Amino acid sequence: MGENVVGQSVRRPDLVEKVTGAAEYCVDVTMPGMAHAKVVRSDRAHARITGIDVAEALAAPGVVAVVTAADIASLHARFGHIITDHWILAPDKVRYYGEPVAVVVAETVAAAADAVELVRVSYEDLPAVMDAEAALADGAPLVHEQAYEATGDESFKNLSHVDEGDGAQQVPSNVAHEVTIGWGEVDAAFADSAVVVENTVHFPMLYAYAMEPYNAVASYAEGALSVVSTAQHPYMVRDDLARVFDLPLSRVRVTSPYLGGGYGSKSYTKVEPLASVASWVTGRPVKLTLTVEEAIYTTRVDSAKIWVKSGFAADGTILAREFDVVMDSGAYADNSPLVMAKTVNRCFGPYRVPNLRVRGLSVYTNTSPASSYRGFGAPQGALAGETNLDRAAEQLGISGADIRRRNLVRKGEEILPGKRGIDADIPADLEMVVESLERDRKDVPYYGIGFGCTASDAGAYPISTAQVRIQIDGSVLVLSGSTEMGQGSRSLLAQVAAEELGVDLAVVKVVQSDTSVTPYERTTGASRTSTLVGLALQRACADARSRMRDMAAELFECAPGEVRDRPGAVAAPDGRELDFGSVVRQWFGGSAGEVTGVGLLRRDGATQKMPPFWEVGMVGVAVEIDPETGVVAVDQLVTVADVGFAINPRAVEGQDLGAATQGLGMALHEELVYDGPQLANANVVDYRVPRTTDLPRKIDLMIAERRDGVGPYGAKGAGEGTLNPIGGAVAAAVARAVGRWPDRLPLTPERVWRLMNRD
Amino acid sequence: MTESVSESVATSGPPRVPVTVGVNGVSVSRQVEPRSVLVDFLREDLGLTGTKVSCELQVCGVCTVLVDGRPVSACTFLTADADGADVTTVEGLSDGQTLHPLQESFVDHFALQCGFCTPGFLMMSKALLDGDEVPDREAIVEHLEGNICRCTGYEPIVEAVEHVAEKLRGGPHG
Numbered sequence: 001m002g003e004n005v006v007g008q009s010v011r012r013p014d015l016v017e018k019v020t021g022a023a024e025y026c027v028d029v030t031m032p033g034m035a036h037a038k039v040v041r042s043d044r045a046h047a048r049i050t051g052i053d054v055a056e057a058l059a060a061p062g063v064v065a066v067v068t069a070a071d072i073a074s075l076h077a078r079f080g081h082i083i084t085d086h087w088i089l090a091p092d093k094v095r096y097y098g099e100p101v102a103v104v105v106a107e108t109v110a111a112a113a114d115a116v117e118l119v120r121v122s123y124e125d126l127p128a129v130m131d132a133e134a135a136l137a138d139g140a141p142l143v144h145e146q147a148y149e150a151t152g153d154e155s156f157k158n159l160s161h162v163d164e165g166d167g168a169q170q171v172p173s174n175v176a177h178e179v180t181i182g183w184g185e186v187d188a189a190f191a192d193s194a195v196v197v198e199n200t201v202h203f204p205m206l207y208a209y210a211m212e213p214y215n216a217v218a219s220y221a222e223g224a225l226s227v228v229s230t231a232q233h234p235y236m237v238r239d240d241l242a243r244v245f246d247l248p249l250s251r252v253r254v255t256s257p258y259l260g261g262g263y264g265s266k267s268y269t270k271v272e273p274l275a276s277v278a279s280w281v282t283g284r285p286v287k288l289t290l291t292v293e294e295a296i297y298t299t300r301v302d303s304a305k306i307w308v309k310s311g312f313a314a315d316g317t318i319l320a321r322e323f324d325v326v327m328d329s330g331a332y333a334d335n336s337p338l339v340m341a342k343t344v345n346r347c348f349g350p351y352r353v354p355n356l357r358v359r360g361l362s363v364y365t366n367t368s369p370a371s372s373y374r375g376f377g378a379p380q381g382a383l384a385g386e387t388n389l390d391r392a393a394e395q396l397g398i399s400g401a402d403i404r405r406r407n408l409v410r411k412g413e414e415i416l417p418g419k420r421g422i423d424a425d426i427p428a429d430l431e432m433v434v435e436s437l438e439r440d441r442k443d444v445p446y447y448g449i450g451f452g453c454t455a456s457d458a459g460a461y462p463i464s465t466a467q468v469r470i471q472i473d474g475s476v477l478v479l480s481g482s483t484e485m486g487q488g489s490r491s492l493l494a495q496v497a498a499e500e501l502g503v504d505l506a507v508v509k510v511v512q513s514d515t516s517v518t519p520y521e522r523t524t525g526a527s528r529t530s531t532l533v534g535l536a537l538q539r540a541c542a543d544a545r546s547r548m549r550d551m552a553a554e555l556f557e558c559a560p561g562e563v564r565d566r567p568g569a570v571a572a573p574d575g576r577e578l579d580f581g582s583v584v585r586q587w588f589g590g591s592a593g594e595v596t597g598v599g600l601l602r603r604d605g606a607t608q609k610m611p612p613f614w615e616v617g618m619v620g621v622a623v624e625i626d627p628e629t630g631v632v633a634v635d636q637l638v639t640v641a642d643v644g645f646a647i648n649p650r651a652v653e654g655q656d657l658g659a660a661t662q663g664l665g666m667a668l669h670e671e672l673v674y675d676g677p678q679l680a681n682a683n684v685v686d687y688r689v690p691r692t693t694d695l696p697r698k699i700d701l702m703i704a705e706r707r708d709g710v711g712p713y714g715a716k717g718a719g720e721g722t723l724n725p726i727g728g729a730v731a732a733a734v735a736r737a738v739g740r741w742p743d744r745l746p747l748t749p750e751r752v753w754r755l756m757n758r759d
Numbered sequence: 760m761t762e763s764v765s766e767s768v769a770t771s772g773p774p775r776v777p778v779t780v781g782v783n784g785v786s787v788s789r790q791v792e793p794r795s796v797l798v799d800f801l802r803e804d805l806g807l808t809g810t811k812v813s814c815e816l817q818v819c820g821v822c823t824v825l826v827d828g829r830p831v832s833a834c835t836f837l838t839a840d841a842d843g844a845d846v847t848t849v850e851g852l853s854d855g856q857t858l859h860p861l862q863e864s865f866v867d868h869f870a871l872q873c874g875f876c877t878p879g880f881l882m883m884s885k886a887l888l889d890g891d892e893v894p895d896r897e898a899i900v901e902h903l904e905g906n907i908c909r910c911t912g913y914e915p916i917v918e919a920v921e922h923v924a925e926k927l928r929g930g931p932h933g
Contacts, residue, residue, distance in 0.1 A: 011866055018874030019862040019881065021809020021849035028808040061772070110792070209909055211813045211821055211875045260811065260875030261909050292814050486873025486910045650869045654911060658872065661912035684814040684907070692903045692913045699914055 005499040006713055009650035012491035014258070014484060025258045027215050029228045031285035034217065035064050037278045038112035039294065040102035040119045042094035045130065045366040045677035046141065047123035049092060049101065057104055057118040062111030065282045066119060067103040072277045078148070079240040079269045083176070085148040086332040086369070088244070088273040093126065095143050095331035096366050097678040098297030103278045105286055128366040130674055132305065132328040135174035135365045143174055143331055143364035176329055177337035177362040179344045183417065184355030189320035193311030197392040201308070202744035203380040203727070204671035205328070206301035208373050208662075209689055210485075212260020214298055215289035218275035224251040225276055231256050232266040232483050233523040238515045240269040241276055256513035262485035263662065264372040265299055267525050268335055296682045300672055302327040302339050302362070302370040302377075306347065306384035316396050316406045320355035321348045323384060327370075329362045334371035336362045339380075342457070346724075347381025349389070350415055350426050350455035350616070351407040367674060374659060376526060378456045378617065378724035379666065383745065386452045386728030391741060400732060401434045404453060411708070415455060420609040423708050423716065424616045426453060429640040433620040436638040436700045446627055447635070450732030451620035452725025458717055459612030460526035464601040465519040466536040468497055468544050469594050474568060474581035475507040478537065481521030482529045483513040487719055488651040489529045495647055496534050496712055500541035502567025503580070519598075527615050527717030530647060534712040535607070536599040544597025545570075551587040551595070552578055606710045613709050613716040616642040617724035619660060621696075623733040630753030632668055632734060637696035644709030644716040653701040655719040663726030665690045668746050778842040782807070783851030791838045798822045798833035800841075801848060809849040809878050813907075820906030823879040824848045830886040849878035852885065860923045861885060868919035872910035880906050884920045893928045896921055 017023040054066040069077065069091040080086045090101050101121050106112035129135035129143065190196055216229035225245060231237045234254040242252045259266060271288050278286040290298060307324040325343050329336035340362040348356055373379075393403040405427060412421040430453060437449050469477040478497045484490040494508040512518055521533065548570055549563040556563065556572035564571040569579040578586070585591050601607060622636035639656045646652045669688045673680045681687045707714025727745050735741045738756045775790035782805060789804055801807045801824070810833060813821040817832035824833045825847040852859040861881050864870070871877040880903065887894055887902045894902065899920045908916060 009869075012869070015866045015869070015871055015874065016858070018871055018877055019849075019858065019865050020853055021807075021878055023874055024808075025811070025875065027811070028802075110794070209907075211819065211873070211907065211909055212811070213813070259873060260813075261873045263909070486871075488872065654869045654872060654915065657912035657914060658910045662909065683816060685816055685818050689907060689909065690913075691905075691907065692900045692917065695900065695913055695917070699912075 003499055003713060005505055006495050006647045007645065009648055010491065010495060010505060012488055012651070014490045023258050025212055025260050026228055026230045027212055027289055029217055029257065031217055031219055034285040034287050035105050035107060035282060036109045036112050037103050037105050037275060037286050037288040038109065038116045039100045039274065040104060040116050040121065041297070042090065042097055042099040042101055044094060044123055044125060045097050046126040046128035047094050048126060049090060049094065049121060050124050051122040052102060053120040054102065057115040060111065060115040060118055062107040063115045064105040064107065064284065067105065067278050067281045068101070071281055075277065076244050076246065079244060079273055080333060081236055081240060081268055082335065082337050083148050083150055083333040085144060086334065088277055096368055098294070098368060099331065100274060103274055105278050105282050128677060129174060130367060131365055132326050132363040135363045140174060142172055143366060145172060147172065174364040175361055176333045176364050177340060179341045179360045180358065181344055182357035184320070186320045186322055186355045186357045189355040190311040193319050194314040195312045195392060195395050196309065197388055197395060198309035199388055199391060200743060201306050201384045201387060203304040203306065203383050204666065204745050205303035206373065206666055206670050207296050207672055207687055208263040208265030208301065209684065210261030210263055210265050213290040213292055213295040214266070214270045216272045216275040217285060217287040218272065218279045219285035220276060220280040226253045227272050227276060228255045228257065229272045230259055230266050231272065232259065232262045232485060232525060233268060234483065234513050234515050235481055235520055236523060237269045237272050241272060244273055244276070245280065253514070253516040256483045259483060259485035263374040264376060264525060266485065267372040267523065270298055292684060293682045296672065296679065297368045299334070299371045300330065300368045301373040302329055302336055302380065304343065304380040306380065308384040308388045310388050310392060312392055312396060316393070316398050316403045318351055318353055318407045321353050323347050323358040325358070325360040325381070327360070327362050327380070328365050328367065330365060330367045330369035332369040333362070334369050336370050339372060339377045342377030343381040345416060345457055346378040346454060347385045349382070349385045350409050350422060350453055352409055372525065374662060375720045375723045376456070378454050378720070379663070379727055382452060382454045382725050383727040383731065386725055387731050387741070390450065390732040400451060401430065404430055408453065416457065419457065420611055420614070422455060422614055424614060424642045425706060426455065426616055426618070429616060429618040429642050429704055432640050432702050432704065433618055433638050437620040437622055437636055440636055440698055441622065442624070442635065444624065446625040446737045447622065448733040448735065448737030449620060449622040450729040450736065452617065452729040454617035454724040456615040456617065456720065456724060457611035458526050458615035459528045459531055460523055462532055462601055462603050462607040462612050463522045464532040464536040465521065466533055466540045466599045467519050468537070468540045468597045470544055470580050470584060471594055472581050472585045472591060474503065474579050476501060476503055478508060478510040479518045480510065480512050480533055480537070481515065481518045482533045483524040485524065487655060488648060489533070492530060492647050492651065493533065493537055496537050497541055500538055501545070527719045528612070530715050531613055531709060531711030531717050532601055534715060536601040538712050539599030539601065540597040543599060544595055547595050547597065548580060548583050552583050555583065555586050613711065615717055615721045617721040618642065619722050619725050619729050621726070621729045621733050623730065623737055625734065625737045625752060627756060630749035630756065632747055632752055634664060634696040636698045638700045639722045640702045640704055641718050641721065642704045643718045644711065645705050645707050645713040646703050647713070647715055649703060652703055652718050656701050656722045657699065659720060659723040660726055661690050663723040664694070664730070666745060667727050667730035669748065671746050776839045778838055780841045781845040783847060793839060795838040796834060797824065797836040797838050797841055800838040801833065807848055807850050811875050811878060818905070820879045820883060821876050823882045823906065825882055825886060828886065828889060830883050847882070849881055852881060860926065861920070864919040864922045868915045868922065870911060870915040870919035876906060876908045880908065880916055888923060888927060893924050899924065
């Protein structure tokens, strides 16, 4: 359609900054007069705090202050964007091993770390619930005795299919949140089914391992708070902090520089309140940088146990599906209610399901709090839904491809009633994967292929804004509250602005994620930026062009409607052209000034129907297993990015391979393991993530461009899709290789060996 | 500022150790705490923040720098042990005008996304390419096994290093 800049794999300017070491990450940021914080953490899972003795720590060299819950009692000392249950510092009891109890502030990191050892906390142990089953048992000890107010986040209700009473429960229990959806006559359909298949899967407790651990530097002074942090959603963090300190939003500034990885794990508030209250108490800027172990205890991924049952006609047509989801969400709700709600929406897959019943519980336990992770509930749900489908195919005597061909929805069909119809050709995507996998299938023993399909209601809530500022030399500043965490938005937004304004990519500079400077962006998640910020930016460019035409009309002495747009310029009816810089200079006079264009996006028009778009996950894997050791080698990894239009194709491929590799980590290696009150492997030695030597032998990253998204040029988001179905695909491939179905991930060598050798 | 503060604190600790280190070609002399690790010396004392830290257990490779040409994990390498040595960090790769071929190749191959692991990968790759043998793909994969990247899935990194190795093979080595 004649685009010039978008659709090209342009070099990302941020990558140049990053290879020289010049790029500034939060961990590199200092403030004048800054002190350093270290956190005193609970060494038990559930206990009443009977005393905190800080005297010895306070007397240690270089210590400025020791902050405990008592010091911040006059604040609203809790946060949480859905349920404000998350205490900044444990006030009367600790709810998990690793929970912050006090913050030591000192002149150096080493002095603070030394003094942490000198804070004496006395406890009275309480019975703990270390997993969801224990937490749901009759008479189980309560993680939270009280119910907390919900924040009334309207968009949360819209995103999660919540009908009534989210948040606070009537009877105290360990259920943080419950969601049910369904339609049709499920029991009758099961009774009519030729084949009914049911199974249970266990999704592991994961850690995203963004390599830059959570950190923040905060300065509270003169009734205003300024925080630089590793937050994906600086505006959400700002709102939480304003509530804590009862400050107007305008007096809280949150800035996110380059993030050393996010993957959803840096969504929402983490260490910012700790650094902020430390600054509020001491009157000095305070920096807090977590170790990886502390980061693991700050936010992990929800583990899940999912029971699934599906009924089929003899030809493999789905007649009914039923799911029971129980997620272990840890000691605080954070974003887990939404993760669980998304699992409920995403577990049954992009199939025609005439009768459905799904029940989901997000459960408090005395473990590290869980929250968002790339894929957002979809990886958990898909492991259940997709392996169930593959087991059914086996029983029905048809292939994994055929059972999907029979049931996949076509473009425009709804999978959630009243929501946007599917904006993708998923059956065509499936054929791309199957063709690639079969072409290179090897005829060797212990070899299996598997594939998986998912569709995620993506994009989150459509509230986005963007600004463009055209300078007197025709160069362009783009302002967005969306965060660059590696995914490439800084480069992508520059491409969109250059395309829309017809200027050289090199003169466009993108500034992001400073709540006092850049315009509002609700979140950076759910693969939304290309689509939603892209649309807001297109509108900002159109607004700037409109202003430019009005100003040029004055200069040309014609009607605004007569001025024509040209690349980086405007033209009068008589053919005279003025470039943008000349228009600005001449209109203001004095060779100064600038023109700002504003773009606002809400639930309206093309983005009225939720979700803004569907993110398709379409992957295939082939595995070869060593029967002696149980080691699973990935022979093939095949992915399709159904992105509508790839604004930067290489960046799309990068997102897909990165997401798929994290998915292979979850499928084959990664799992946090609790041993008693604490994790047995809260470090990167024992929590094994994929390495170079785990590279699949063949990698085929395909992009399907059908211009079927609501975003710019027909684009839709990417970045989560290929992670979502990989667990199920690997489980099915392993099952076909060894002839037995695994019921849990990761498929470590020991698990696979035991699966093969059990009686 | 940071330095004077830390010195005043350390007066009560064990005596400081004098070190002289060549950092990216510049000789630097400082008094450091005995427990000072090289990455803190580079980042905090010298302000060379290009080198990052992650696992602090020398298994992720993020903090890799070259000490006398040998790759080490700066998170666990004592500053005192670098006394008299030449240290090269990511800031020393480029001459300030043109990028090092590895830097150029990493950008061209989209071999990084968030970039946090990249300084470590660059230094580790430089150590390999500075060796006597021009490595093939297998040797590159093996050599980079100790560096973790959570964004890219590694293939673009391996390709970026392969590309530079191929150019070395084609042209005069060194």
